[in-house]
Amino acid sequence: MAQFGLENDISNSLKLDVPITNAPIARWQRKASSSNMSMNGLSPGKSANVSMSSSKTPGGKTPGRMRKVTPTRMGCDRFIPVRNAKQMEVASFLLTKENQPKDTNTSAASSKTWSVALNGFDIEEARILQFSAKPASLPDGQHSSLKSVYNQTITPMASKKTRYISSMPEKILDAPELKNDFYLNLLDWNSRNVVAVALHNSVYLWDATQGNITHLMTMARETDYVSSLSWAKDGSYLAVGTSDCAVQLWDVEQEKCLRTMASHSARVCSLSWNQHILSSGSKSGQIHHHDVRVADHHIFTLKGHSQEVCGLQWSPDGRYLASGGNDNTVCVWPRMSQGRGEMSTPMCTWDLHKGAVKALAWCPWQSSILASGGGSTDCHIRVWNINSGSCLSALDTQSQVTALMFAPNYKELVSAHGFADNNIIIWKYPSLTKVADLRGHDDRILSMAMSPDCSTVASVAADETIRLWRCFEEDPKKPKDKMVRSLRTALSQSIR
Known part of the structure; x- marks a missing residue:
């Protein structure tokens, strides 16, 4: 029996229908218990033995209307947000636009325009590696190293055509018996394309248009000599300074001393x-102003x-006169509008030069700029x-400076030198970097x-030659007049 009881x-014990x-x-x-407690306002910490079917409340009061309680996330499967009317309109518009057919041509054109504007090229057609030009090569045809080939950067300035300046003069003219004196000014070129040169006690004219040479004058005494020349602005009159303390005024067309x-x-x-x-x-150190229209010509003296x-040079606007002397000073004088008299105090005085100042030049595009050479x-x-x-x-040129002039075609400064280089140098203004060095004279340029x-420079030197250097070709966009064409034709003919 005991066995059957066990x-x-x-x-x-092994039956599953018996509650455990x-x-x-x-x-x-x-979950059901937690939901019921939330519905009845009970917290999880309270007893769960309170019956939902009890007819009495825990406080013994009659139950009133049930308070509406918002269900928490604990008793919900998901959260559905509330959409307002404006959000629904935006969503409807986006869905409608997405389903509309796109204009591929307009979109592609707009994308290409923006790509070119932002990147400089169409990014859709760009390749990762591509050559924009052929690799550079050496002049003799040999290939240079890869480093020198592919490290070159083409800039806008490098792509411009460089100006060629011939190191040889265009023409050479004879100037026999030229006086070798640093302090004299023996050459000038007028607006009518005529060059005047003083050879000892005579003055000769060379018409660059026709190629003709004219003997203008010779001083009466053999011991006297011409010491300076200067053309009037219109080119009709030539002023001649002499060693006998006089200034002569000549009418070139009539070949007459006025x-x-x-x-x-x-x-x-x-x-x-x-x-x-x-x-x-x-040579006395004085500067005289002469009014050539009146008999009493001497109207003012500068001391x-x-x-x-x-050295003596009026500014292009006629407001100032620059003077240089053997006393190593540079002076600037204002123009006297009227009256007669003398002035001993210049507007500006500079004494930084350590040698005689003969070379003076006013800048034609900056009226307040003056260049001087020692x-x-x-x-x-x-x-x-x-x-x-x-x-x-x-700038230290390491050579005697005998003349200066500005070249307006390229905004450069030209200097002529004596001992020891006897050359002409073209400088970039205002950096004063050397552009060209023209050599050919055997003695100092005077x-x-x-x-x-403004395309050709004429230089006269103690080697008794006049050399013409074509350094500044004119702008091809500017119209060429008859005088310029005649000048070019005359320079191409040998007259030596």
Whole structure:
């Protein structure tokens, strides 16, 4: 019997339909219990034995209307947000636009325009690696190294055509018996394309248009000599300074001396025109203004130099006169509008040069800029601002500076030199970097002049030659007049 009782106990224990008293509460029972407690306003911490079907409340009061409770996420499967009317309209518009057919041509054109504007090329057609030009090669045809080929960067300035300046003169003219004196000014080129040169006591004219040579004058005494020349602006009259302290005024067309003006006490070695006023500098250190229209021509005297005035130049606007002397000083004088008299205090005085100042040049595109050059003991080119009185730049040329001029075609500065290089140098302005070095004279250059079209420079030297250097070809976009074409034809003919 005992055996049958044990078997019954084991069989009863293994039956599944019998509730398990000690097992944990099932998950569905826990969720149902939590939901019922939330509905009844009970927290999970309260007892779960309170019956939902009880007719009495825990407080013994009659149950009233049930309070509406918002279900929490614990008792919900998902959260559905509330959409307002505006959001629904935006969503409807986006869905409608997405389903519309796209204009591929307009979209592609717009994308290409934006790509070119932002990147400089169409990014859709761009390749990762591509050549924009053929690789560079050496002049002799040999291939250079890869580093030199592919490290080259083409810039806008590098792509421009460089200007060719011939190192040989265009023509060479004979100038026999030229006086070898640093302080004299023996060459000038007028607006009618005529070159005047002083050879000892005579003056000769060379018509660059026709190629004709004219003997204008010869001084009466063999011991006298011509010390300076200067053309009037219109090219009809030539002023001649002489060693016998006089200034002669010549009518070139009639080959006639109109008048002789004597007021200096020493030779006249520098001349400069300003309309009807002719200024002359002498070895005495004085500068005289002559009004060539009246009989009493000497109207003003400038006293600022203690030694010979070898450089004299009126500014292009006629407001200022620059003078350089053997006393190593540069002076700037204002124009006297009316009256007669003398002035001993210039507007500006500079004494930074250590040698005689003969070379003077006004900048044609900056009226307040003056360039000056010193002699063999100085060799410096200095650029001045007459408004501020300051030296803007100084350059040691290592050679005597005998003449200066600005080239307006390329905005450059040209300097002529004596000992020891005897050359012409073209400088970029205002950096004063060397552009070209023209050599050919065997002795020091004494004077220099520029053609009326500003394309050719004439230099006369102690080797008794006049050399024509075509350094500044004119702008091809500018119209060429008959005089310029005639000048080019004349320069192409040999007249030596």
